[in-house]
Amino acid sequence: MSLLQIHGLEKSYGKHRALKGIDLEIEPGTFGLLGPNGAGKTTLMRILTTLIPASKGRIRFGNKDWSNPENIRPLIGYLPQKFSLYQQIRVHQALLHIATLKGVRDKERQVRSVLEKVNLMDQKNKKIGELSGGMVRRLGIAQAIIGDPKIIVVDEPTAGLDPEERIRFRKLLRNLGKDSIVIISTHIVEDIESTCHKTAVLYQGNVIANGTIDEIAAKAKGKVWEFSLSQEEFYRSAEEWEVISSHKTDQMYQLRVLSDEEPPNARECTPTLEDGYLYLMKSERRNDR
Numbered sequence: 352m353s354l355l356q357i358h359g360l361e362k363s364y365g366k367h368r369a370l371k372g373i374d375l376e377i378e379p380g381t382f383g384l385l386g387p388n389g390a391g392k393t394t395l396m397r398i399l400t401t402l403i404p405a406s407k408g409r410i411r412f413g414n415k416d417w418s419n420p421e422n423i424r425p426l427i428g429y430l431p432q433k434f435s436l437y438q439q440i441r442v443h444q445a446l447l448h449i450a451t452l453k454g455v456r457d458k459e460r461q462v463r464s465v466l467e468k469v470n471l472m473d474q475k476n477k478k479i480g481e482l483s484g485g486m487v488r489r490l491g492i493a494q495a496i497i498g499d500p501k502i503i504v505v506d507e508p509t510a511g512l513d514p515e516e517r518i519r520f521r522k523l524l525r526n527l528g529k530d531s532i533v534i535i536s537t538h539i540v541e542d543i544e545s546t547c548h549k550t551a552v553l554y555q556g557n558v559i560a561n562g563t564i565d566e567i568a569a570k571a572k573g574k575v576w577e578f579s580l581s582q583e584e585f586y587r588s589a590e591e592w593e594v595i596s597s598h599k600t601d602q603m604y605q606l607r608v609l610s611d612e613e614p615p616n617a618r619e620c621t622p623t624l625e626d627g628y629l630y631l632m633k634s635e636r637r638n639d640r
């Protein structure tokens with residue numbers, strides 16, 4: 352399957368430059384877009400899904416080019432962050448309607464197949480208003496994958512889901528990545544870690560890192576430490592550290608911190624994606640000052 356190639360992509364809203372020259376090559380599989388609020392993730396996804404045009408730059412997939420959005424739309428499936436459909440319509444009926452809008456042939460078979468993929472067969476006669484939040488997200492994926500799009504774009508996939516639904520939904524995204532490009536945009540690091548092969552980190556309209564999960568995690572190599580403090584020490588000195596997490600064991604507090612220098616009595620840790628991401632953010636913010 353082809354690569355999705357993004358070159359020199361820029362987007363300005365008036366004077367504000369939301370994307371400042373994005374270069375990315377995305378291969379089949381699950382790909383993460385990670386970044387804080389305002390980094391430009393939604394803007395990039397809206398351009399990818401042809402909802403808005405870029406100000407500059409080029410996107411290509413095989414011999415198809417985004418300068419002609421009509422040709423691109425059948426390639427794309429999109430699950431926006433705030434997805435909803437009429438509450439009174441039944442699941443099966445809603446999907447048939449979407450299949451019609453997408454001009455899909457063999458609608459009944461397609462709808463059956465997507466219902467099976469997202470595990471909603473048992474709910475097919477339920478009204479949308481009767482579904483749980485997790486089921487609505489899965490219905491969102493079902494409508495996105497009708498018509499077999501080659502590129503599936505998912506915004507904040509697990510926002511508002513309970514832990515069990517979150518796990519189920521991540522598994523579904525991994526499965527979709529077996530035969531399409533799945534782009535997942537989020538600021539929830541765990542979603543990317545448990546779903547994606549590769550990820551790009553966006554910050555203020557630029558890609559500041561791009562690589563495998565291990566490569567991004569390794570950005571914090573030699574900077575992540577664990578050590579214990581008594582309760583008294585914890586209250587006195589925790590503020591001095593850039594704490595990633597802390598938990599209490601008996602009378603002690605165990606801290607995981609980011610630090611360029613080795614703290615006293617600390618043990619160096621293998622960085623996770625979250626550590627790498629936090630270190631990248633810390634470095635960028637230091638440069639902004």
Ligand SMILES: Nc1ncnc2c1ncn2[C@@H]1O[C@H](COP(=O)(O)OP(=O)(O)OP(=O)(O)O)[C@@H](O)[C@H]1O
Nearest residue numbers: 364367369386387388389390391392393394395538
């Ligand atoms: N329609 C618009 N008009 C003006 N500025 C906009 C518009 N849409 C986005 N922006 C600005 O562009 C920047 C990037 O926004 P974008 O929504 O793409 O970021 P994001 O990474 O998706 O953030 P979030 O996680 O908060 O959705 C922000 O500074 C935002 O205020």
